[in-house]
Amino acid sequence: MADLTTDFLGIKSPNPFWLASAPPTDKEYNVRRAFEAGWGGVVWKTLGAEGPPVVNVNGPRYGVIHGADRRVLGLNNIELITDRSLEVNLEEITRVKRDYPDRAMIVSIMVPCEEQAWKDILPKVEATGADGIELNFGCPHGMSERGMGAAVGQVPEYIEMVTRWCKQYYSKPVIVKLTPNITDVRLPAAAAQRGGADAVSLINTINSIISVNLDSMSPEPSIDGKGSHGGYCGPAVKPIAMSMVSEIARAPETAGLPISGIGGVTTWRDAAEYITLGCGNVQVCTAAMTYGFKVVQEMISGLSQWMDEKGHTTIQDFMGAAIPNTTDWKNLNLNYIAKAEINQDDCISCGRCYAACEDTSHQAIAMSDDRTFTVIDSECVACNLCVEVCPVENCITMVEQEKGTVDLRTGKTVSADYANWTTHPNNPGVAAE
Amino acid sequence: MTSQMISGIAADRLSSHKLKENFTDLHAPLQPHEVKVAADRCYFCHDAPCVTACPTDIDIPLFIRQISTGTPEAAAKTIFDMNILGGMCARVCPTEDLCEQACVREMAEGKPVEIGRLQRHATDTLMMQDVHPYSRAASTGKKVAVVGGGPAGLSCAHRLAVLGTDVTIYDARPKAGGLNEYGIAAYKSTNEFAAKEVEWLLSIGGITIENNKALGKDINLDDLGHDFDAVFLGVGLGGVNALDIGGCDKLGVSDAVAFIEILRQTSDLSTIPIGRNVVVIGGGMTAIDAAVQSKLLGAEQVTIVYRRGREAMSASRYEQDLAAKHGVKLMFNVQPKRLHGNGAVAMLELEYTADKNGNLEATGETLHLSADQVFTAIGQTLKTNASLTLEGPKIAVNSAGLTSRAGVWAGGDCASSGDDLTVTAVAEGRDAAMDIHKTLMKGA
Numbered sequence: 079m080a081d082l083t084t085d086f087l088g089i090k091s092p093n094p095f096w097l098a099s100a101p102p103t104d105k106e107y108n109v110r111r112a113f114e115a116g117w118g119g120v121v122w123k124t125l126g127a128e129g130p131p132v133v134n135v136n137g138p139r140y141g142v143i144h145g146a147d148r149r150v151l152g153l154n155n156i157e158l159i160t161d162r163s164l165e166v167n168l169e170e171i172t173r174v175k176r177d178y179p180d181r182a183m184i185v186s187i188m189v190p191c192e193e194q195a196w197k198d199i200l201p202k203v204e205a206t207g208a209d210g211i212e213l214n215f216g217c218p219h220g221m222s223e224r225g226m227g228a229a230v231g232q233v234p235e236y237i238e239m240v241t242r243w244c245k246q247y248y249s250k251p252v253i254v255k256l257t258p259n260i261t262d263v264r265l266p267a268a269a270a271q272r273g274g275a276d277a278v279s280l281i282n283t284i285n286s287i288i289s290v291n292l293d294s295m296s297p298e299p300s301i302d303g304k305g306s307h308g309g310y311c312g313p314a315v316k317p318i319a320m321s322m323v324s325e326i327a328r329a330p331e332t333a334g335l336p337i338s339g340i341g342g343v344t345t346w347r348d349a350a351e352y353i354t355l356g357c358g359n360v361q362v363c364t365a366a367m368t369y370g371f372k373v374v375q376e377m378i379s380g381l382s383q384w385m386d387e388k389g390h391t392t393i394q395d396f397m398g399a400a401i402p403n404t405t406d407w408k409n410l411n412l413n414y415i416a417k418a419e420i421n422q423d424d425c426i427s428c429g430r431c432y433a434a435c436e437d438t439s440h441q442a443i444a445m446s447d448d449r450t451f452t453v454i455d456s457e458c459v460a461c462n463l464c465v466e467v468c469p470v471e472n473c474i475t476m477v478e479q480e481k482g483t484v485d486l487r488t489g490k491t492v493s494a495d496y497a498n499w500t501t502h503p504n505n506p507g508v509a510a511e
Numbered sequence: 512m513t514s515q516m517i518s519g520i521a522a523d524r525l526s527s528h529k530l531k532e533n534f535t536d537l538h539a540p541l542q543p544h545e546v547k548v549a550a551d552r553c554y555f556c557h558d559a560p561c562v563t564a565c566p567t568d569i570d571i572p573l574f575i576r577q578i579s580t581g582t583p584e585a586a587a588k589t590i591f592d593m594n595i596l597g598g599m600c601a602r603v604c605p606t607e608d609l610c611e612q613a614c615v616r617e618m619a620e621g622k623p624v625e626i627g628r629l630q631r632h633a634t635d636t637l638m639m640q641d642v643h644p645y646s647r648a649a650s651t652g653k654k655v656a657v658v659g660g661g662p663a664g665l666s667c668a669h670r671l672a673v674l675g676t677d678v679t680i681y682d683a684r685p686k687a688g689g690l691n692e693y694g695i696a697a698y699k700s701t702n703e704f705a706a707k708e709v710e711w712l713l714s715i716g717g718i719t720i721e722n723n724k725a726l727g728k729d730i731n732l733d734d735l736g737h738d739f740d741a742v743f744l745g746v747g748l749g750g751v752n753a754l755d756i757g758g759c760d761k762l763g764v765s766d767a768v769a770f771i772e773i774l775r776q777t778s779d780l781s782t783i784p785i786g787r788n789v790v791v792i793g794g795g796m797t798a799i800d801a802a803v804q805s806k807l808l809g810a811e812q813v814t815i816v817y818r819r820g821r822e823a824m825s826a827s828r829y830e831q832d833l834a835a836k837h838g839v840k841l842m843f844n845v846q847p848k849r850l851h852g853n854g855a856v857a858m859l860e861l862e863y864t865a866d867k868n869g870n871l872e873a874t875g876e877t878l879h880l881s882a883d884q885v886f887t888a889i890g891q892t893l894k895t896n897a898s899l900t901l902e903g904p905k906i907a908v909n910s911a912g913l914t915s916r917a918g919v920w921a922g923g924d925c926a927s928s929g930d931d932l933t934v935t936a937v938a939e940g941r942d943a944a945m946d947i948h949k950t951l952m953k954g955a
Contacts (some may be wrong), residue, residue, distance in 0.1 A: 146551030146579065148544070426619040429557030449560070469554050470619065 080385035081392050082378065084118065086358040087251035087276045087336055089209040091118035091182040094349060094393055095377050098340050098361035099124050099186035099212060099255070102371075104160055106170035113174070115371035116378060119182025121279075121361060124159035124214045125167050127189040127199060132158045132221075138299035141288035143314060150368045152314035154288035156299065156306055158220045159188050164202070171206040183207075184253065188214040188226050191236055193243050200247040210251035213244060215266070216282020218259050218309045228282070231257035234269035241273025251276040253338060256322075258284050258315075263322040264329045271335050278326060279338035279361060281319040283309025312364035316342030320355055324404045327356030344373075346380025353393060354400035408499045415479040415492045416460040418442070418453045424473035425451060431464035431474060439463050456486040515787070515809050519855065519883045520763055522784040524809025530780045533807035537698040537833075538602075540635060541628050550579035553624045556615055561626060564613035566935045567594035571610060575629055587637035588644050590630055595669045595941070596662055598638055598708050599691050600934045601631035602699050605796075607829040609934070638707075643714040648675035653951045656681065656739040658726050661689015662933045663745030663923025665712055666940030667947075672717040674948045679739070680718060683725035689747055690924075691933065693772045696800035698807070700775075727895035736918055741947045744899075744906065744914070744921040745940055748891035748931075754792065758850025767791060767801035767888035774804055786884025789813045790859050792847055793888030794824040795931075799831070801886045802839045813839045814880060818846035818864050818871060825931075848877060856885055893925055902927035912943030920947055 082093040096119035097103050097112055104123035112120055126132055134157055143152035160167055175183040185208045189195040203211055215237055217227030230236045237254060244252045254270035256263060258281040267278050285307050289298045297305025319341025326332045339352030340361040349360045365373050390396050420431070420443075427449040435443040442457035443464060453464075465474045479485060481494040499505055515524050525533070541549060553575040561571045569590050577586035590597035606612075606627040614623035637644065653676045657664045660682035668678040686692050691705040713720070724730050726746055735742045751766045753759070763786065777783055785808040791798045794817035806813045815834065817824055820843050824831060831841060844864045851858040859882040863874045892904060900907045900915035905927045912920040912928070922939030924931050929939065 146547050148547075426615040427556075427560065428554045428615040429559075430554060433557035445557075449558075 080382045080390060082118075082382060082385075084359050084393050086182070086338065087210060087253070089119070089182045089184075089251060090180070091359070092116075092180060093118035093374075093378055094353065094359035094381075095343075095374050096120060096182060096184070096338070096359055096361045097366060098363040099184075099214065100363040100367075101155075101157060102363060102366050104162070106174055109170075109174050110177075112366075112371045112374075113178045113181050116374045117181070117371065118359070119184065119209075121184040121186050121212050122167070122171055122208070124186040124188045124217070125164055125199070125203070126159050127195055128164045131161045131163055134158055134161050135301050137301040141298045141308065142312075143288060150312060150364065152286075152288070152310055153312040153364045153367070154286045154299075154308040154310050155283070156219050156308040159186075159214065159217065164199070168202055168206055171203075171208055175207045175209075182209050184210045184212050186212045186214050186255070188217065188221060191225060191230055191240060196240065196243045197247050200244060204248055204250070208250075210253060210276070211244065211248060212253040212255050212279060213240060214255055214282070215240075216255045216257035216280075218257060218283055218285045219307055228257040228259050231255075231266055231282070232260055234265045237266050238269040238273035241270050241275045245274035253277045253279050255282055255340075256280040257282045258318060258322055262325075264325050264332060267326045267332045267335065268329070271332055275335075277336035277338060277358070278332075279340055280322055280326070281315065281341045283311045284315055284318065286310030311341065312368075313342040313344050316344075316348060320352065323352060323357060324355045324401070327398065327401050328404060343377075346377045346384065349377060350381060350384060350396070351400075353397050355404065356398040356401050358393075358397065410498060411496050412499065412502060413493045413495055413497050415485050416476040417455050417458045417479055418460060418462075418464050418474055419477045420451055420453055420464075420474050421472070422450065424470050426470055426473075427451070428469060430467045430469065434463050434467045458487065513781075513809075515811055518787055520784045520786045523781050524785060525781070527781050530808070534697050534701070534780060536701050537696075538628060538631075541625070541632050546578060546583075546629065546632050549625045549629055550575050552616060553579075554615060560613035560615060561610040561624075564609045565593075566609070566932065567597075567600070567938045567941070569593045569597070569630075571626055571630075574633055575624065575626070578629055578633055583633045583636040584640070584644075586633035590634055591637075591644060593941075594934065594937050595666055595712060596691070596708065596933065596937045597630060598634040599662070599700065599705065600937065601627050601634055602704070603691075603695055604934050605827045605829065605932070608827045638711055641711075643711065645669075645673050645715055647672060647715060647717055650677075651675040651948075651951065653677070653740040654679065655741045655743060655947060655951075656735045657743045657745065658730070658735070659683075659689060659745035659747055659923070659925070660687030660709070660720060661745055661747050661923060661936065662691060663747075663926075663929075663936035663940035663943075664689070664743065665709065666937040667743045667745060667920075667922065667944045668718045668940075669712050669715055670941050670944035671947065672715045674944070676717070676740075676948065676951070678718045680720045681724040681726070681730050681735075682720060682722050683728075683746075683749070685722050687720050687722070689745075693775055694768065694797075695775070696771065696804055697774050697780075698804075725894075726897060732897050732899075732916065732919060736916075740918075740951050742919045743912075743940070743943055743947065744897070744919065744925060745923040745936065746894065747924045749894035750892040751887070752890040752892060754847065754887045754889060756847050756849055758852070758856065761850050761852050762855040763852070763883055764850060764856055764885045764887070767793065767797050767886040768891065770801055770886055771797065771804065774808075780808065783808055785810050786882070787811045788881040789884045789886065790880055790882040791815045791886045791888055793817065793890075794819065794826060795888060795890070796826050796830060797891075798886075798888035799826045799834050799839075801888055803834050803837045805884075805886070806837045806839055810884075812881070814842055815839060816842045816845050816847065816859075816861060816880070818844065820844055820866070845878070846871075846873065848873075850882075850885065851879075856882055858882060859885060891924070905929065911946035912939055913946065 084094045099121040139157045141154040215231030221227035222229040254275040339357030344365040555572045574586040574589040611623035617623035657680045688705045789805040789810040791802040845861040848862045849860040863876045920943040923936035
């Protein structure tokens with residue numbers, strides 16, 4: 079039986095599934111329910127400075143991209159940080175952590191970019207007994223207009239500065255949550271590291287307008303006829319988040335910096351993928367908001383089963399396992415030749431591969447009068463489009479061409495040697511040397 | 512007092528409440544969310560097999576995609592462009608033998624995209640808005656007579672009207688619609704759908720209907736040829752084949768077509784008398800419709816007897832199963848031999864048959880079925896040939912629907928090209944209209 083226990087920055091949790099700082103972790107009531115359901119940890123919904131709390135809109139906060147069966151594919155929100163008083167939150171955090179000592183309790187914080195503000199709040203948070211803090215440098219709406227959240231996360235110097243204050247005034251681990259609304263995520267990650275961050279977590283939500291109401295001409299969710307951009311999350315953002323995670327994991331400067339992966343984790347498989355890209359754990363929000371806290375049970379059982387099947391006894395066994403295989407395009411082997419192959423027994427003759435290839439790709443699929451579809455090897459560039467548009471999983475596969483055989487498209491013998499763009503004769507960089 | 516156990520033929524076997532329940536829509540319309548899920552299942556196939564299988568060539572993947580994007584009105588237009596009676600066809604087409612049989616998901620998982628129900632969603636949506644999506648082209652100055660206001664005739668008339676030609680429809684019945692109005696099981700066309708569809712179709716304008724005008728009786732081809740620039744015959748098969756065995760004259764023996772018609776035209780189902788033990792002779796859709804509706808009216812035992820094997824039955828397997836689901840017993844390889852009874856029929860004597868080298872032979876073994884009502888559904892025939900050349904039992908036509916007589920086209924069940932399907936009749940009416948238009952416009 080696989081051991082799902084994780085030790086992230088010395089913070090132990092029974093499994094790598096944490097709830098992200100978000101509406102599900104705004105209150106004692108919710109967090110207790112989450113822990114009862116089996117979540118390994120929570121990042122408490124972002125606390126603001128002492129004083130009158132922020133206010134939220136009183137109209138809709140969420141908007142969703144749905145699949146045909148109302149499956150939630152992407153979620154957009156315009157909710158701000160906690161709109162409850164700091165004192166109440168701190169009391170609740172204290173109680174919950176006391177009652178669930180085996181679960182991770184991280185407190186998310188967002189106060190103005192002034193040293194005193196951080197100096198004021200950090201001792202109070204420390205007093206709760208929580209295991210660490212997460213700096214919300216990612217919230218892309220509302221708070222960013224006030225110089226907080228993503229407005230800080232977009233300026234590496236600020237990240238470094240605030241992180242340093244936190245390390246100075248707080249004794250436990252500091253996690254810096256990064257915004258994806260930047261051009262190169264490696265810069266803010268490196269800044270966090272320079273400031274002394276123990277870890278980064280990413281991604282926060284992506285600037286988004288989920289839809290426009292074509293009757294009222296207002297973006298949704300609409301508040302009295304006006305809409306504001308929100309933050310996008312859910313399954314749709316996972317590829318973006320994983321790419322950013324991989325960049326931080328691969329960059330020499332930040333390699334080895336612990337990462338908490340966030341963005342569209344919905345199943346055990348999503349979590350496993352994040353972990354292979356170097357994450358020590360994952361944070362979840364949309365899946366819980368869609369299905370309720372019980373969804374963690376599938377994540378736990380699924381990850382456990384897969385680890386058993388693969389012979390992994392701990393999370394550590396496969397953490398970062400995909401990083402060595404994540405590389406730049408220029409390093410890809412250009413002598414690797416594949417061709418699409420259609421399994422005629424599985425084919426249901428829908429012709430989608432044909433339409434896609436004929437209209438938008440390489441005219442490499444032939445269609446007979448009786449609707450038999452076959453790959454034309456002399457045209458196929460192995461682009462994979464047919465594989466992906468085929469409604470039958472594994473009906474079309476990419477088959478590696480054996481070394482020493484002739485690629486009918488180029489007329490060249492498939493070489494067993496590895497050769498990439500850096501040495502390719504068409505590369506002007508090579509010719510110049 | 513309603514009772515199912517009254518002997519002989521009697522009305523009022525079931526409560527009006529039960530009757531109403533029995534005769535509601537066979538397939539309820541899809542609900543909005545079902546529509547989205549059903550539409551999402553379409554793969555938008557290239558050169559889609561469902562389109563090939565549709566006699567009217569409706570662009571099915573396109574209309575389903577239009578539904579899925581929230582524009583069922585545009586979907587309806589895609590349907591009506593090819594099949595102006597797409598609303599009725601969505602209800603009565605044997606989709607299990609046509610588009611849905613060809614659907615790649617039928618092959619893949621035995622569950623085709625629900626094309627028929629999606630088509631109904633689209634067409635119902637537009638028709639309920641009470642708008643007509645077509646307007647007429649400038650007048651051609653031509654006029655065409657359409658004989659028969661059934662699916663073929665209506666389709667032909669509408670297309671000609673759109674093209675700018677005025678049309679007069681002559682129909683032998685008091686109401687237009689043909690089999691849609693008189694010949695389809697009541698639970699397939701509820702809420703007067705057939706009549707409403709005709710009304711909607713006619714709102715294009717330029718079409719006049721003359722009811723109670725039968726070919727060979729009230730009108731003839733010579734006069735029509737004189738008064739109009741072209742004639743289209745969509746007269747259907749108005750006659751029924753008679754059963755030729757002893758005892759056919761007994762009370763309680765009638766043809767199923769008439770029974771179905773009475774059911775469709777009544778305003779009170781409880782007044783329709785039905786036997787306690789009903790036997791339907793035949794193997795087509797008419798037999799199924801008569802048998803199922805007998806059961807729904809409250810007959811205790813309903814049996815379909817068919818002289819050949821199940822595979823030879825022209826009613827689809829789906830329809831056979833529908834009958835079985837309603838408690839109708841299907842008997843194969845039995846042929847009627849004699850009707851017994853003292854004045855009224857009481858017993859049907861049948862003889863088993865066997866296939867001997869492709870020929871059907873009686874085996875000599877007989878059986879008797881209690882029957883206080885017998886419906887015959889053994890085929891329909893052309894009522895008049897109007898002096899046109901026939902091909903087999905039907906009016907001979909070429910691929911464009913032209914008959915042996917210049918200026919006279921034909922389509923639907925009466926024409927040699929037909930296959931006794933509403934949807935085929937619509938296609939033939941439409942195509943004949945296009946050929947008529949081309950012919951009349953030659954040199955114009």
